Amino acid sequence: MMAKLFRAVIMGPPGSGKGTISERIAQSFGLKHLSSGDFLRENIAANTEAGVLAKTYIERGLMVPDHVMTRLLLPRLEEMTRHSWLMDGFPCTLAQAKALNSTCDLDLVISLNIPYETLKDRLSDRWIHPASGRVYNMGFNPPHVQGRDDLSGEPLIQHDNDQPEALVARLRHYKDVAKPVIDLYKSKGILHMFSGTETDRIWPYINSLLSTKIPSRPETDTQHIPLP
Numbered sequence: 001m002m003a004k005l006f007r008a009v010i011m012g013p014p015g016s017g018k019g020t021i022s023e024r025i026a027q028s029f030g031l032k033h034l035s036s037g038d039f040l041r042e043n044i045a046a047n048t049e050a051g052v053l054a055k056t057y058i059e060r061g062l063m064v065p066d067h068v069m070t071r072l073l074l075p076r077l078e079e080m081t082r083h084s085w086l087m088d089g090f091p092c093t094l095a096q097a098k099a100l101n102s103t104c105d106l107d108l109v110i111s112l113n114i115p116y117e118t119l120k121d122r123l124s125d126r127w128i129h130p131a132s133g134r135v136y137n138m139g140f141n142p143p144h145v146q147g148r149d150d151l152s153g154e155p156l157i158q159h160d161n162d163q164p165e166a167l168v169a170r171l172r173h174y175k176d177v178a179k180p181v182i183d184l185y186k187s188k189g190i191l192h193m194f195s196g197t198e199t200d201r202i203w204p205y206i207n208s209l210l211s212t213k214i215p216s217r218p219e220t221d222t223q224h225i226p227l228p
């Protein structure tokens with residue numbers, strides 16, 4: 001018999017560790033990690049209609065509008081009816097949360113609450129391998145060779161909007177748009193908030209929460225199937 005499917009969302013401001021923790025969850029529990037940022041970048045690279053549109057916003061440092069995000073993400077989730085997944089970076093707004101609600105029932109929402117100073121330090125030190133989305137931090141998880149991706153050896157880059165000047169505005173925006181989303185999930189009784197300054201100290205709590213919700217690794221046999 002197939003294990004019950006499990007659907008979760010991870011929320012948090014830029015730099016809060018969504019990507020890092022999502023990778024740990026995917027590894028430990030066999031959920032598929034869906035990253036809205038990676039998905040946007042794939043669509044931009046493939047020049048899809050929605051990708052071309054999304055690019056015009058991202059290039060200007062703006063959030064992609066709700067209707068573009070939902071048009072991109074919801075069909076993808078509908079293809080995932082037989083998978084357990086963890087979504088990172090979507091929903092960002094109440095409109096996105098409502099659209100997601102009409103597509104599927106979430107089991108759990110993780111919200112990361114990390115102090116501003118910590119976010120600032122982490123992001124100014126964040127290096128990314130653009131092709132894969134692999135993320136490094138010069139202190140926390142440095143690449144084996146400085147400035148190079150561990151697997152491909154290709155150069156790492158930094159995002160301009162990870163620098164402190166852009167961060168204050170990004171955080172303010174996150175707080176404004178995330179509040180009603182967090183309230184919605186709180187009212188549904190599925191929100192779990194984690195606070196702290198170190199991923200390694202938060203992780204054991206998330207790990208034990210998920211262990212109570214996902215008794216055995218679901219879909220261990222399908223987790224390596226490439227994304228549809």
Ligand SMILES: Nc1ccn([C@H]2C[C@H](O)[C@@H](COP(=O)(O)OP(=O)(O)OP(=O)(O)O)O2)c(=O)n1
Pocket residue numbers: 012013014015018019036037038040058062063064065069089090091092159
């Ligand atoms: N629901 C979403 C998710 C993402 N984006 C946009 C804003 C980002 O600039 C871009 C890339 O998404 P990422 O999640 O990869 O962006 P960051 O890495 O900059 O965000 P974070 O720092 O939160 O990981 O897509 C958006 O408009 N709406």
Ligand SMILES: Nc1nc2c(ncn2[C@@H]2O[C@H](COP(=O)(O)OP(=O)(O)O)[C@@H](O)[C@H]2O)c(=O)[nH]1
Pocket residue numbers: 012013014015016017018019020021122123125126127135136137138139140141197198199200
């Ligand atoms: N110093 C430090 N860096 C961390 C920690 N957790 C994550 N990072 C790094 O902080 C940056 C932001 O993390 P990321 O997972 O990309 O966050 P996201 O923006 O929420 O997806 C990355 O460079 C991570 O490698 C931590 O506990 N300490």
